[in-house]
Amino acid sequence: MVKLRFLLKKIIIPVIVMVLIITVFLIIKSTYDSNNKGEIKGSFTKLPSGLNSLVEKQLPDGQFVAILDHEVFTGLGIALLDKDHGFIQWLPEAEYLSPNKGDKYPGQYVDWWELSDINNDGKTELAIELIISGSSLSHPFHLYQYLDGSFRLLLKFEDGVNHTELVDLDNNSSKEILYSFALSSIGWYERTYIPWKEVWTWRDGKYQLANNLYPDIYQEMLLKYDELMKDSQENELAQPYQPVIKCLEEKAKLNISGTLADGKDCRNLIHGYKNF
Ligand SMILES: [Ca+2]
Numbered sequence: 001m002v003k004l005r006f007l008l009k010k011i012i013i014p015v016i017v018m019v020l021i022i023t024v025f026l027i028i029k030s031t032y033d034s035n036n037k038g039e040i041k042g043s044f045t046k047l048p049s050g051l052n053s054l055v056e057k058q059l060p061d062g063q064f065v066a067i068l069d070h071e072v073f074t075g076l077g078i079a080l081l082d083k084d085h086g087f088i089q090w091l092p093e094a095e096y097l098s099p100n101k102g103d104k105y106p107g108q109y110v111d112w113w114e115l116s117d118i119n120n121d122g123k124t125e126l127a128i129e130l131i132i133s134g135s136s137l138s139h140p141f142h143l144y145q146y147l148d149g150s151f152r153l154l155l156k157f158e159d160g161v162n163h164t165e166l167v168d169l170d171n172n173s174s175k176e177i178l179y180s181f182a183l184s185s186i187g188w189y190e191r192t193y194i195p196w197k198e199v200w201t202w203r204d205g206k207y208q209l210a211n212n213l214y215p216d217i218y219q220e221m222l223l224k225y226d227e228l229m230k231d232s233q234e235n236e237l238a239q240p241y242q243p244v245i246k247c248l249e250e251k252a253k254l255n256i257s258g259t260l261a262d263g264k265d266c267r268n269l270i271h272g273y274k275n276f
């Protein structure tokens with residue numbers, strides 16, 4: 001009897017009290033966790049090792065698109081996450097691979113991103129401009145469409161000195177993609193003297209090159225080429241680019257006259273140009 005009382009006092013009661021305390025703690029913790037699930041820093045137990053979600057946007061069906069970065073290495077990837085922020089997959093051509101797997105990622109920083117019905121077709125698009133720091137001033141651009149729980153790549157631009165804007169140029173509620181870049185970015189002269197612009201418009205279920213529908217843009221480019229031509233006459237090192245500027249002028253004039261012309265066709269006039 002004495003032994004039983006001793007056991008109750010020294011072992012059984014303390015153990016029961018301990019179990020009660022742990023149970024109450026777990027109940028409080030699980031309530032706290034479920035209340036905080038909507039926070040970005042909620043539960044990332046299902047993300048690949050070492051990766052963190054920097055920012056994310058919620059999709060119409062409750063899934064998320066997120067920019068993931070690595071806690072040690074540089075670079076960003078774009079991923080689709082489930083409703084609980086668990087990793088589903090990388091978006092096409094936006095995979096992040098750590099340096100020991102090949103140093104591949106679409107960008108180092110996010111310049112801007114937009115998730116909306118960009119082309120006014122009732123489906124959601126994601127447009128994202130990234131930044132890769134370095135002398136070529138590269139701003140990779142990816143455009144995706146979200147359909148049936150996954151993303152498909154519609155367009156991708158990755159020239160040097162490039163910038164992309166979404167603008168509804170003809171006021172039909174479907175945004176055009178205005179893309180500016182340099183035909184080559186291997187050196188300062190290329191980055192400065194041979195700029196070009198493209199306009200992409202949504203037609204027949206895809207974004208198509210439509211430079212010739214927006215003559216005003218190429219009128220402006222003609223003024224720019226005039227200036228560059230004058231500059232190049234005073235700068236010996238810029239003179240090798242004059243044939244390229246002339247070619248771009250001709251392409252701009254064709255677009256103004258209504259004939260679709262692509263400035264990239266002038267690249268073969270750049271001495272030593274290689275398409276990397
Ligand atoms: Ca759309």
Ligand SMILES: [Ca+2]
Nearest residue numbers: 168170172174
């Ligand atoms: Ca439009």
